[in-house]
Amino acid sequence: MASLNPFKDIPPILTAEEIIEYAHKHSKKLSMKSSYQLTKVDRTKIREVARLQEFVKLVKTKLKQIVEEFPSLDNLHPFYMELAEILIGIDKLKRSLGAVYNCIPPINDIADNHLEAIKLSKDYKRMKWSRSAAKGRIASIVESTSENIDFIIHAKTALSKLPGILPDSPTIVCAGFPNVGKSTLVRQVSTAEPEIAYYPFTTKNVIIGHLKIGDHMVQIVDTPGVLDRPMSKRNDIEKQAITALKYLADVIVFLIDPSETCGWNINDQMGLLNEVRRTFPLVPTLTALNKVDITPEDKLKDARELLPNVYEISALSGDGVGVLLKDATGEVDVKSMDEAIEEYLESIKKGDSNPFD
Ligand SMILES: Nc1nc2c(ncn2[C@@H]2O[C@H](COP(=O)(O)OP(=O)(O)OP(=O)(O)O)[C@@H](O)[C@H]2O)c(=O)[nH]1
Numbered sequence: 220m221a222s223l224n225p226f227k228d229i230p231p232i233l234t235a236e237e238i239i240e241y242a243h244k245h246s247k248k249l250s251m252k253s254s255y256q257l258t259k260v261d262r263t264k265i266r267e268v269a270r271l272q273e274f275v276k277l278v279k280t281k282l283k284q285i286v287e288e289f290p291s292l293d294n295l296h297p298f299y300m301e302l303a304e305i306l307i308g309i310d311k312l313k314r315s316l317g318a319v320y321n322c323i324p325p326i327n328d329i330a331d332n333h334l335e336a337i338k339l340s341k342d343y344k345r346m347k348w349s350r351s352a353a354k355g356r357i358a359s360i361v362e363s364t365s366e367n368i369d370f371i372i373h374a375k376t377a378l379s380k381l382p383g384i385l386p387d388s389p390t391i392v393c394a395g396f397p398n399v400g401k402s403t404l405v406r407q408v409s410t411a412e413p414e415i416a417y418y419p420f421t422t423k424n425v426i427i428g429h430l431k432i433g434d435h436m437v438q439i440v441d442t443p444g445v446l447d448r449p450m451s452k453r454n455d456i457e458k459q460a461i462t463a464l465k466y467l468a469d470v471i472v473f474l475i476d477p478s479e480t481c482g483w484n485i486n487d488q489m490g491l492l493n494e495v496r497r498t499f500p501l502v503p504t505l506t507a508l509n510k511v512d513i514t515p516e517d518k519l520k521d522a523r524e525l526l527p528n529v530y531e532i533s534a535l536s537g538d539g540v541g542v543l544l545k546d547a548t549g550e551v552d553v554k555s556m557d558e559a560i561e562e563y564l565e566s567i568k569k570g571d572s573n574p575f576d
């Protein structure tokens with residue numbers, strides 16, 4: 220499936236040093252097939268002008284590419300916008316992109332002045348000196364923005380790892396405390412292959428898998444574990460999970476580990492469940508007790524008292540998972556295009572207002 224991460228296809232970005240080296244290498248060998256009837260001064264003039272022009276063109280092209288080929292930060296899907304803010308800082312990224320672009324006018328000025336000097340000069344040594352001086356000054360400008368270029372490279376690397384989402388596809392988001400078995404569940408039922416481990420905070424990014432229910436593709440999202448604490452205290456890894464809940468969830472599957480082998484007690488987990496319900500009151504939340512295969516009977520009994528009528532599953536063995544998923548997808552609007560058209564035609568027949576009026 221095509222990736223819909225807008226940052227996925229940003230072309231390679233050269234560092235400041237690499238840009239200078241590239242432009243230098245590709246402009247210094249420029250040889251002019253000049254006529255031998257020309258004087259040495261004229262030959263030198265033509266060659267030095269061409270070399271400097273080529274150097275300037277290559278540097279500017281590479282700088283412009285960095286900025287122009289970076290996806291527009293103002294038209295992002297809010298999910299990517301918020302993750303970019305958490306992981307990178309949008310203002311800082313915009314400032315860096317702006318700073319790189321702002322290198323171009325002074326480069327033009329230097330180029331103009333030195334090209335003029337070469338053209339007016341009658342001394343071939345002076346011409347070479349001018350070309351070399353211009354390149355030196357341009358290189359300093361590019362180097363002066365090397366931190367910005369490095370930051371843009373860092374942003375590209377981090378953001379290109381984000382998952383590709385299908386914004387209009389029905390989506391189940393799996394959430395809960397660290398280590399409760401979210402990744403085990405997502406891995407069990409979908410195309411995603413998140414890492415699973417016995418220690419908490421294994422999952423550090425939002426991961427998206429797909430599963431087919433009948434003829435429909437449903438997204439299922441694995442999120443990093445979240446602790447029951449105020450938002451201001453949450454780290455960037457936990458914040459990504461909240462972003463996924465906020466922008467992607469049509470239905471939430473909330474896992475509780477009644478065995479408490481995750482490392483936290485059930486009351487802490489209940490605190491988070493209540494917060495999720497409070498924060499996303501419009502999103503249906505299905506709660507499941509996971510790891511029932513290893514939960515001692517007394518703990519299971521306590522959990523059932525706290526959470527009557529919840530699902531009981533083992534993400535590891537798959538027990539109970541089918542029913543949970545069926546009900547979760549039942550909450551999601553998985554209408555096909557045909558159904559949607561049919562519904563629309565029905566609504567016109569009934570005399571409802573035409574949405575195209
Ligand atoms: N016995 C048993 N173990 C399970 C079950 N589900 C998960 N586990 C184990 O619990 C541990 C944590 O599972 P993960 O799927 O990595 O948990 P997670 O919620 O994704 O954890 P984080 O990514 O750290 O938040 C692993 O050792 C799993 O094998 C289950 O139903 N039964």
Ligand SMILES: [Mg+2]
Nearest residue numbers: 401402421422
């Ligand atoms: Mg995980």
